[in-house]
Amino acid sequence: MTMTSDNHMRTFYEYIVVGCGGIGSGALYWLSKRVGPDVLGLEQFQLGHERGGSQDYSRIIRMAYPDDMYTKLTPHTYTAWSEVERESGLQLVYRTGGLSIGEKGVSDHITSEYARAMAANNISYENLTGRQLHERYPQFTLNDNLVAVYQKDGGIVDAALGNSVHVQLARGNGATVIDQCPVTRLSRDAGGRIAVHTTKGIFHCRKVLLTAGAWMNHVLGSVGVHIPLYVTQEQVTYFGTPHMKDFTKDRFPMFIYHKADYDIYGLPIHGNSGSKIGIDAVGPVTTADSRTYEPDPVREKIVIDFLQTTLPKYLGPIIQTKTCLYTMTPDRHFVIDTCRKYGWDDVIFCCGAGHAYKFASLLGKILSELAVDNHTQYPISPFTMEREAISNPNYKTDFHMKGNSQSKL
Numbered sequence: 069m070t071m072t073s074d075n076h077m078r079t080f081y082e083y084i085v086v087g088c089g090g091i092g093s094g095a096l097y098w099l100s101k102r103v104g105p106d107v108l109g110l111e112q113f114q115l116g117h118e119r120g121g122s123q124d125y126s127r128i129i130r131m132a133y134p135d136d137m138y139t140k141l142t143p144h145t146y147t148a149w150s151e152v153e154r155e156s157g158l159q160l161v162y163r164t165g166g167l168s169i170g171e172k173g174v175s176d177h178i179t180s181e182y183a184r185a186m187a188a189n190n191i192s193y194e195n196l197t198g199r200q201l202h203e204r205y206p207q208f209t210l211n212d213n214l215v216a217v218y219q220k221d222g223g224i225v226d227a228a229l230g231n232s233v234h235v236q237l238a239r240g241n242g243a244t245v246i247d248q249c250p251v252t253r254l255s256r257d258a259g260g261r262i263a264v265h266t267t268k269g270i271f272h273c274r275k276v277l278l279t280a281g282a283w284m285n286h287v288l289g290s291v292g293v294h295i296p297l298y299v300t301q302e303q304v305t306y307f308g309t310p311h312m313k314d315f316t317k318d319r320f321p322m323f324i325y326h327k328a329d330y331d332i333y334g335l336p337i338h339g340n341s342g343s344k345i346g347i348d349a350v351g352p353v354t355t356a357d358s359r360t361y362e363p364d365p366v367r368e369k370i371v372i373d374f375l376q377t378t379l380p381k382y383l384g385p386i387i388q389t390k391t392c393l394y395t396m397t398p399d400r401h402f403v404i405d406t407c408r409k410y411g412w413d414d415v416i417f418c419c420g421a422g423h424a425y426k427f428a429s430l431l432g433k434i435l436s437e438l439a440v441d442n443h444t445q446y447p448i449s450p451f452t453m454e455r456e457a458i459s460n461p462n463y464k465t466d467f468h469m470k471g472n473s474q475s476k477l
C-alpha cells in the first residue's frame with residue numbers, strides 16, 4: 069500500500085476514483101487539477117499491474133474513426149494528452165501517421181466510412197491506391213487490390229507511461245493514491261455521503277468515479293446496477309524484426325487493415341519491444357477472474373501468415389505475445405453516466421468498450437467535469453446507459469464486429 073504520510077489518517081475526500089488504470093489515472097489527474105488534495109484514488113493491485121486493459125508500450129491513437137460520435141472527440145483527445153505532456157515534460161503521443169487499409173470489394177466500404185467521417189468533421193486525410201501505399205511505404209508489398217486512407221496525426225500513445233504520468237502529476241497536485249486496496253462495495257453512510265468499503269478500511273466521499281474496467285459490475289452491483297459487459301482475452305504479438313530501421317516511428321505508420329472477418333492492426337517499434345501486431349476483438353469471452361495469460365497460437369499463426377504476404381520484413385522471432393482484456397458493451401460504444409436512475413446520482417462511471425486508451429486522458433477530464441460541474445463541455449450524449457444496447461436485455465450483441473469489421477481500436 070502506498071500512502072502519503074500527511075494523508076495517513078484521512079478518511080473523507082470530496083471525490084474517490086475507484087480503479088487506477090488508464091481512465092482512472094486520467095480522472096485522478098484532471099480532478100487533482102480542479103480540487104488538489106480532495107481526491108483519493110484506490111487501486112486493487114499494484115499500480116502499473118498487467119491484469120487490466122491499459123498496460124503496454126503503445127496503443128493506437130488516431131483522428132480517424134468510421135463514425136461521428138468518436139470523430140467529434142478525437143481532436144480533443146490530442147489536446148488533453150498535450151496538456152499532460154506539457155505539464156510532465158514527457159512525450160506520450162507520437163504522430164507516426166495512420167493508415168486504414170481496405171481490400172477492393174471486400175472492405176473498401178470501411179475505408180470510405182473513415183474518409184466520410186473525417187470530411188464531415190474537417191479532418192484532413194488522403195486517399196491512396198494500393199500502388200501509392202507501396203510507393204510511400206515500400207514495407208507493404210505491392211497490391212493493386214488495396215485502397216487506403218492516410219491521416220497524418222494517427223500514431224501511438226505510450227500507455228504505460230501515460231498511466232504513471234497521470235498518477236505522478238496527480239500526486240504532485242496533492243491527490244492521494246492507495247494501491248493494493250480493493251474496493252469491496254459502496255454504501256450510503258449516516259450523513260448521506262458515500263461509504264467506500266475497502267480491504268484497508270472505509271473511506272467516505274461526496275462522489276465516486278468508477279473506472280474499474282473488467283471489474284466494473286463487481287462494484288456497480290453494490291448500488292443495484294448491472295451493465296451488460298463482455299470481457300474478452302485479446303493478445304498482441306511483438307516480433308524481433310531484424311529490419312528495425314524500416315519500422316521506426318519516423319518511417320512506419322500505425323495501420324489498421326480491414327479483412328473480411330476482422331481487423332488486423334500494427335504499430336511501429338516503441339520502447340524496448342519489437343514490431344507489434346494484433347487482431348481486434350476476436351478473443352474468447354472470459355472474466356477478469358477466470359482469464360488466463362496464455363497466448364493463443366492460432367491467432368499468432370494468423371498474424372504471421374498475414375505478415376508473410378503483406379508486410380514480410382515486419383517478421384522476426386516472437387519476442388512476446390501479451391494477453392490483455394477488452395471490456396466491451398454490446399454495441400462496443402462507451403458508457404459514461406451516473407447511476408441516478410438507481411438513486412445514486414453521485415456515482416459516475418465510465419466503461420471504455422475495448423478502444424478507450426487513446427481517450428484515457430480526455431475521458432478523465434470528462435469525468436472530472438461531471439464530478440465537479442455536474443455536466444461536461446464534450447459531446448457524450450451517445451454514451452448514456454439509457455440507450456438500447458445497454459437497457460434492452462434482448463439487444464443483439466455485435467462487439468466482435470465480424471463480417472463487417474469496423475475496428476474501433
Ligand SMILES: Cc1cc2nc3c(=O)[nH]c(=O)nc-3n(C[C@H](O)[C@H](O)[C@H](O)COP(=O)(O)OP(=O)(O)OC[C@H]3O[C@@H](n4cnc5c(N)ncnc54)[C@H](O)[C@@H]3O)c2cc1C
Nearest residue numbers: 087089090091112120121122128251281283392424425426
Ligand atoms: C490487446 C489490447 C489492445 C488495445 N489496443 C488499443 C489501442 O490501440 N487503442 C486504444 O485506444 N485502445 C486500445 N485498447 C483498449 C484500451 O486499452 C482500454 O479500453 C483501456 O485501456 C481501458 O482502460 P480502463 O481504465 O477502463 O481499464 P483498466 O486499465 O483495466 O483499469 C481498471 C482498473 O480498475 C482497477 N479496479 C477494478 N476493480 C477495482 C476495485 N474493486 N477496487 C480497486 N481497483 C479496482 C483494476 O485493477 C484496474 O487497474 C486495447 C486493449 C487491449 C487489451
